[in-house]
Amino acid sequence: MSMVYGKDLEVVQRLKPEPMTLEEAAAQEGLQDVDYEIFVHKMNMIAQEGKETTMKLGASSGMRWGDVAFGIYTAQGDLAVVATGIWFHAVLGQLPVKYIVKHWVDEPSVGVREGDSFFFNDPFYGGVHGADMGLCVPVFHQERLVCFVGAIVHTGECGGTDPGGVCINARSKYDEGLLVPPLKIGENFALKEDILTMFASMTRDPRTMILDIKARLAASRIAQRRIVKFIEQKGRAFFVGALRRVLRVTGEAARKKVSRLNDGVFRQPRFMDTVGPEAALVKLDITLTKRGDRIKLTFEDTSPLFPDKPMNTYFQGIIGLAMVYFCGWFLHDLPANNGLLEILEWEFPENALINAKGDAPTSLAPMPQVCFAHGMFLCGARLIYHLDPLRAVASWFQGFAIPVYGGMNQWGEPIADITPEINATGCGARPDMDGVSGAGAFFATMSDCSDVETTESDRPFVYLFRNYFKNSYGHGKFRGGSGVGFGLMMHHVPWVALGGLGYGSKFPATMGIFGGYAVPPVFLQTVHGSNVKALLQEGASALPATLDQLYEDRNPEEGARGFHHIALNIQPFLNGDTFYVPVGGGAGYGDALERDPSSVLKDLAEGLVTPWAARNIYRIAYDEQTLRLDPEKTAALRKEARAQRLAQAKPYGEFEAEWLQLRPKGAVLKYYGAFPHPSLGLQAAGPGM
Numbered sequence: 001m002s003m004v005y006g007k008d009l010e011v012v013q014r015l016k017p018e019p020m021t022l023e024e025a026a027a028q029e030g031l032q033d034v035d036y037e038i039f040v041h042k043m044n045m046i047a048q049e050g051k052e053t054t055m056k057l058g059a060s061s062g063m064r065w066g067d068v069a070f071g072i073y074t075a076q077g078d079l080a081v082v083a084t085g086i087w088f089h090a091v092l093g094q095l096p097v098k099y100i101v102k103h104w105v106d107e108p109s110v111g112v113r114e115g116d117s118f119f120f121n122d123p124f125y126g127g128v129h130g131a132d133m134g135l136c137v138p139v140f141h142q143e144r145l146v147c148f149v150g151a152i153v154h155t156g157e158c159g160g161t162d163p164g165g166v167c168i169n170a171r172s173k174y175d176e177g178l179l180v181p182p183l184k185i186g187e188n189f190a191l192k193e194d195i196l197t198m199f200a201s202m203t204r205d206p207r208t209m210i211l212d213i214k215a216r217l218a219a220s221r222i223a224q225r226r227i228v229k230f231i232e233q234k235g236r237a238f239f240v241g242a243l244r245r246v247l248r249v250t251g252e253a254a255r256k257k258v259s260r261l262n263d264g265v266f267r268q269p270r271f272m273d274t275v276g277p278e279a280a281l282v283k284l285d286i287t288l289t290k291r292g293d294r295i296k297l298t299f300e301d302t303s304p305l306f307p308d309k310p311m312n313t314y315f316q317g318i319i320g321l322a323m324v325y326f327c328g329w330f331l332h333d334l335p336a337n338n339g340l341l342e343i344l345e346w347e348f349p350e351n352a353l354i355n356a357k358g359d360a361p362t363s364l365a366p367m368p369q370v371c372f373a374h375g376m377f378l379c380g381a382r383l384i385y386h387l388d389p390l391r392a393v394a395s396w397f398q399g400f401a402i403p404v405y406g407g408m409n410q411w412g413e414p415i416a417d418i419t420p421e422i423n424a425t426g427c428g429a430r431p432d433m434d435g436v437s438g439a440g441a442f443f444a445t446m447s448d449c450s451d452v453e454t455t456e457s458d459r460p461f462v463y464l465f466r467n468y469f470k471n472s473y474g475h476g477k478f479r480g481g482s483g484v485g486f487g488l489m490m491h492h493v494p495w496v497a498l499g500g501l502g503y504g505s506k507f508p509a510t511m512g513i514f515g516g517y518a519v520p521p522v523f524l525q526t527v528h529g530s531n532v533k534a535l536l537q538e539g540a541s542a543l544p545a546t547l548d549q550l551y552e553d554r555n556p557e558e559g560a561r562g563f564h565h566i567a568l569n570i571q572p573f574l575n576g577d578t579f580y581v582p583v584g585g586g587a588g589y590g591d592a593l594e595r596d597p598s599s600v601l602k603d604l605a606e607g608l609v610t611p612w613a614a615r616n617i618y619r620i621a622y623d624e625q626t627l628r629l630d631p632e633k634t635a636a637l638r639k640e641a642r643a644q645r646l647a648q649a650k651p652y653g654e655f656e657a658e659w660l661q662l663r664p665k666g667a668v669l670k671y672y673g674a675f676p677h678p679s680l681g682l683q684a685a686g687p688g689m
Contacts, residue, residue, distance in 0.1 A: 007124050011099050012316055015091060016341045017247045018076040018098075027241020039234075039242040040081075040335075043072055046226045047083035050219040054151045057215035059208040062131075062154030065420045066447035069093060070219060072227070072243070073136070073148040077101045079337050080246045085446025087327040088320030088369075089152045090336040092127035095316065096120040096182045097136055097148050103182075105145070110184055114140040117186030117217055118150075119195075121158065122179045127316035129365045130158040130176050131165030135185075135216035139224050141231045146240060149223040151216040156417025159203040160363060162570045163406020163416035166501050168276045169569065170310040170361035178202050191217065204406050204416040250339030254331055255293035258343045265289050266382055268375040269301070272367060273506035274567045275309050281668045282311065283678050284354065284368060286375040290383060296345040297322065302352045303678045305360055306671060312356035313365035315348045321369045324443050325376040329391055330384055349679060367400065367503055373443070374398040374510060377428075381513050394428030394435070394474065394516050396442035397483060397584035399509025400502030401522050401566050409460050410492035417459075418501070419488075419581075421466070424449035426473050426481030426585030429516060434599070435481035435586035437468050437608075449484070460493040464532065464578065469547040470610050473585030475617050476516030477594040480586025482608055483519075485547030488579045489532055498573045500524050502566035504584070516588030517617070524568055525550060525580040530559040533576040547582055548607075592617050593638045601627050 050070035058064055069089030072081040077098035082090050100118055104110040120126060121133040136150025159177030160167035167176050178199065185195045196213070200206030231239045265287065272282040285301035297318075306312055322344065327336040334340065348355040354372065356362050377395040385392040406416035427439035440447050452463040464487035473480035490496050503509055508518035535543055535556065544555045557578065573579060597620045603609040604627060614620055619641050621633035663675060674680040 008099060011102055012095055014098055015319055015338060017078045017339055020244060023240055024244040027237045028245060031241055031245060036242055036245060040246060042230060043081040046223050047072055047081050050151060050223045051083040053219035053222055054153060054215050057218055059211040060156040061417050061420045063212050063215060065423055065450050067154045067444050068151060070151045073097045074243050075145045075147055078247055080243045082336050086444040087324040087336060088443060090327055091323045091338045091341060092316060092320040093134060093152045094338055095125045096134060099125055099182045112138050115187060115189040116184055118182050119185045120180055120182040122181045123362050123365060124314055125181060127314060127320045129363050130179050131155060135213060135220065137220045137224060139227050141228060141236050146236060147243060149220050151219055153212060155212045156208060157203045157205040163204050163497055164404030164418055166404055167310055167363040168499065168567060170363045171308045172359045173361050176361055176363045205414050207413060246335060247337060247339040250335050250337055251342035253334050254340050254343045257331065258295060259293040261290055261383060261387055263291050266379040268378045270371050270375040272371050272503045274503045274565060275306065275311050275671050276364060277567045277569045279506060279565060280671045281664055282671060284371050286372060286379060288379045294345055295343055298347045299349060299352065299354055301677050301679045302349060302354055303671060303673045305351050305353050305356065307360055310361035310363035311368060312353045312360045312362050313368045314362060315355045317365050317369045318354050318372050319346060321373040322376055324373050325380050328445060330380060370398050370400060378511060378513060390431055393430045394480060394513045394587040394589040395510050396427045396586050397425035397510050397519055398442055399504030399584055401581055401583045402501040403498060403579065403581055404501050405496055405498045407496045408493055409458055420450040421484055421486060421583050423447040424484040425583050426483045428586035429476055429478035429480050429589035431589060434478050437482035438484050439481055460491055460496050461488045462491040464489055465545045467546055468608065470608060471520060471613055472582060474512040474517040474519050474588030475592045476512055476588025477590025479588050480519065483583045483585035485582045490573045490575050490577050493575065495572045495574050497570050498579060499570035500566050500568035505565040510584060510587050512588040514589060515591040517592060519584045519587055522566055522582040522584050524564040524566060526562045526564065527557055527559040527578045530557055530576055530578045532557050532578055547580065550580055593619060593641055597629050597634055601629060
């Protein structure tokens with residue numbers, strides 16, 4: 001097979017399971033149900049051990065706090081078993097493995113042999129961005145390739161123009177650092193030191209880079225030994241056949257569940273308010289069509305590709321984020337593997353930001369991917385409501401609010417990473433209860449946000465506080481869970497390079513459902529030349545302990561205060577400077593006027609809602625000293641609010657005529673495309689796989 005120099009456009013289309021081999025087909029006949037169930041349990045335990053081992057041995061924030069996917073792949077590269085809470089890797093991790101099978105198995109200068117190991121982080125194959133890195137190893141039995149095992153984890157640094165794994169101002173992929181298609185980095189059960197040395201010299205944090213690679217490899221070797229031992233007990237044919245059966249059973253069950261949904265078309269436009277650090281309006285238009293046992297995604301009216309801005313994503317990443325919703329919510333009772341993609345079809349427009357081409361940068365691909373994922377939540381809640389209303393939930397926070405940094409830590413070691421509070425967002429409200437506060441990340445629901453002491457132990461920060469803050473969620477009949485707010489002071493070192501990643505400062509990034517409120521916009525506060533360190537030394541008691549105190553201007557801190565969009569250019573912060581970050585809560589579900597007043601009073605007592613919101617959003621009347629409810633006045637206030645709503649109503653045609661006369665300012669539409677339909681002039685792509 002001739003080698004493809006550059007991007008392999010064919011292999012990335014192979015997201016669905018490969019055709020069953022003759023060996024796999026023959027093995028199906030002899031599989032007994034009891035033995036198969038034992039096999040599935042055994043493989044899940046092997047994968048779980050791999051995930052836990054990876055987390056224990058790694059060094060980056062993503063590695064240590066659970067942004068990990070450990071998988072077992074068929075010999076053709078299909079992901080059959082995975083232990084993860086980071087669902088998009090449940091389908092994206094297969095593409096690098098299929099690349100290896102296609103290009104290296106029969107390539108004499110490379111080959112795939114027992115004891116080999118392969119590294120990859122090129123987002124064209126991994127689907128997300130360069131900071132998401134993977135390693136896999138082939139598993140042989142009696143010189144026959146039987147499967148692959150491997151781990152994919154977000155490592156904090158990939159050597160781009162900005163530290164921390166993302167390049168906010170990248171002009172092309174050549175600004176984005178290490179972008180490695182599947183590459184053999186080990187032979188004969190040993191890593192190749194020349195390649196590790198090269199990787200180390202190409203990133204700001206070589207220690208973390210190499211430790212994370214070795215952690216992935218150590219976990220893979222343990223899984224390899226477990227699998228070989230299992231095959232020696234049960235036979236190769238049983239193993240190969242059972243691994244294929246996992247994919248077949250998953251696909252059949254997924255199609256059956258989809259077939260129970262009502263046919264229909266669900267549309268959801270979504271918007272972002274930034275292109276890198278520049279405030280601008282961007283549109284993703286999602287149409288979900290359900291027919292029979294298939295769901296199709298199309299994106300006809302989406303903003304165009306950014307040739308020199310890193311807000312693009314490859315289409316593979318969008319499909320990966322679709323699986324966040326399917327794996328975690330709709331198909332939560334099925335195994336997470338690419339058999340689930342049997343239900344999905346897709347069609348992407350050419351020259352759109354969600355279908356990156358050529359040298360267009362993709363470092364900020366997680367932002368349009370997350371924006372799309374939010375649209376999937378909104379479509380999905382309406383799609384499944386008739387079948388399973390208790391799982392038609394409001395969205396978790398989906399906007400990102402992440403500090404990114406680089407420099408030296410207090411031990412003289414180079415560092416570059418993100419802080420783990422990305423994993424401390426609030427989950428969305430549910431049809432029968434409030435969302436959970438600080439639940440995790442919607443894309444990595446089993447992840448953690450670290451304890452502050454652990455983060456402080458090898459990072460040049462001191463946490464001034466980290467806790468929940470008021471009104472950080474969407475209100476509703478049931479409210480979302482609260483988000484986390486935290487304050488960092490630069491400490492131990494002369495300076496740190498620090499910036500921010502995310503969107504949702506100009507308007508909400510996360511909308512409510514069925515009348516629920518959106519999550520409020522989030523923004524950064526910074527203080528350069530702060531006197532907080534002096535106040536701490538003096539034992540000052542009035543220092544802010546929550547974001548609420550900052551918002552209420554109850555902060556005695558002096559210095560040059562700044563208020564910034566979440567997407568903030570990397571800049572130096574000197575010893576003692578401070579950085580305040582809100583991580584959003586979950587969206588609301590249902591009409592806020594239907595919320596039980598006792599729940600509002602409980603939130604007041606716990607400091608999770610403001611008196612203003614209690615009076616003006618929930619419309620309750622109460623004694624502010626005793627928190628005793630006035631039921632009659634509350635009923636009157638809510639009746640009045642409903643009357644006000646009706647008074648504001650107008651026929652849809654009249655509303656539409658007025659709405660179509662509105663237009664954002666020209667500067668805001670710089671990257672939008674044609675207004676109001678950005679796709680005018682874009683060429684439509686052919687059908688998806």
